[in-house]
Amino acid sequence: MAKKNILIIGAGGVAQVSAHKVAQWADEFGDLHIANRTKAKADAIIDSLREKGHKMPFTSHALDAMDPAAVEALIGKTDAKIVINVGTAFINMSVLEGCIRAGAAYIDTAIHEDPAKVCETPPWYANYEWKRRDDVAKAGITAILGAGFDPGVVNAYARLAEDEYFDKIDSVDIVDINAGSHGRWFATNFDPEINFREFTGTVYSWQGGEWRENKMFEVGREWDLPVVGKRTAYLSGHDEVHSLSARYKDADVRFWMGFGDHYINVFTVLQNLGLLSEHPVKTAEGQEVVPLKVVKAVLPDPASLAPDYTGKTCIGDLVKGSLDGKEGEVFVYNVADHKDAYSEVGSQGISYTAGVPPVAAAILIARGTWDIKKMVNVEDLPARPFLGLLGEMGLPTRVIDATGDHPL
Known part of the structure; x- marks a missing residue:
């Protein structure tokens, strides 16, 4: 089976971590594409990957992620099958729309935010992402919401x-x-x-x-x-x-x-x-x-x-x-x-904890374990495959229960 190309949208500290984790687990994927409004920031992440000696194909792109048509076009151009959205939470709905149109799996790490609203009525997900559940299912794609650390x-x-x-x-x-x-x-x-x-x-x-x-x-x-x-x-x-x-x-x-x-x-x-x-x-x-x-x-x-x-x-x-x-x-x-x-x-621990999990989710989609062809939050999926993989990727889980403090 052909390996899936992956597109990371965003080029901040979390995107830096996600890109390095994709490169470390290159055998799970095809090519890596990184897109950002400011292309130079995506170029800098690619430079950091090359400095670490990673060899998988990398390409940077300029993208206005607030434009669903531009997102759709880039997914088509790159033949990306999985999109990791680690840009600002303002772009979630436009990136999700682009993924629905293009037929690519979608992963994000936070709830969508409307720049005009500071405090959303709960449950917040119902105001934005959950409204697209039927569209995701009809498109036959997987959309995993809030797959960072918290949420995730x-x-x-x-x-x-x-x-x-x-x-x-x-x-x-x-x-x-x-x-x-x-x-x-x-x-x-x-x-x-x-x-x-x-x-x-x-x-x-x-x-x-x-x-x-x-x-x-x-x-x-x-x-x-x-x-x-x-x-x-x-x-x-x-x-x-x-x-x-x-x-x-x-x-x-x-x-x-x-x-x-x-x-x-x-x-x-x-x-x-x-x-x-x-x-x-x-x-x-x-x-x-x-x-x-x-x-x-x-x-x-x-x-x-x-x-x-x-x-x-x-x-x-x-x-x-x-x-x-x-x-x-x-x-x-x-x-x-x-x-x-x-x-x-090359990132601090907050970015690390947020940037590793979406790549774990992408690997589980690529393997078919989490490729469930609908929209879900992380708690809707079996936890063991995710947490076990995260342990291999640098975020081990520990448990304090009646038997003491021990690794998962």
Whole structure:
């Protein structure tokens, strides 16, 4: 069977990781194509692949991914059978449309975002991607949504708990702690515009069979986690809550993210000054600017943080439930190292954890294991093949259960 060409759309830190992982697993694919609005950024990723000695065919392309016809045309030109979308979340629906038209498998790592809306009514996926389920099925393509780490791997962790530990799940608490340091006075670990938009709206969680609303940094608690130790994390709105709540309707589903006091202070000042607004304002000189885009422009490029990043991340699911009426809990998690990620692929650990999983999903599609010809979120698929492959690719899973702390 002919190997499938793969197209990566995007050229940031996550795309860098995904491209290197495709190259490391070149035997699973045909040619690798990388497309970005600014072609030079795609060229830089290809240069980094060649510096590592990778030999598979690489080609870069300029692409306006907001144009479905352009996406469709590029898929046709490259004969790509699998598209990994790791660009901004603003392009999801246009890239998905291009894949539907061209008959290519689609993988992304976050929910679509409308630039005009900061806070979406839940379940967020139902506002965009899920509306195209029938079209995906009619086109006979596979579309795997949210196949990064969170969302993505953490969804698979919940499915693992469902499949192997419990017949009834009572709660899923996803905890994301970055115990690393990038050495800058202030920076975000991924696109600042997307990062800040994530935290300026209502925090939605699924509790007691309904959506609960809180403000950012309103609810916090201390977690004692493997390797990184005791850290404060705050109840946050996040992509995976919106799909997991549909599968686990009778469970509480919450997302907790770790923040230091410095980040919270800077965020609060920026927000109170109106600098995180996505609405245009006019300067005294009559120039129209969007405050959030100005903040993004003056902050460090997240990809530039990689060389100086030290420390580790710990991301996992604490799942509580029962089996045959007996209650229990399990913590399924991964620890990643920023320096190790940089040494291997030239990116920091946050990008590494987000960029490896979509390639694992692509491999499973190429092998036929996950080529299910419909639209799904990661928790809708068997977890073991995905998590096992991720372990081979550099993101091993560990489990703390009644028997202790052990590898999956």
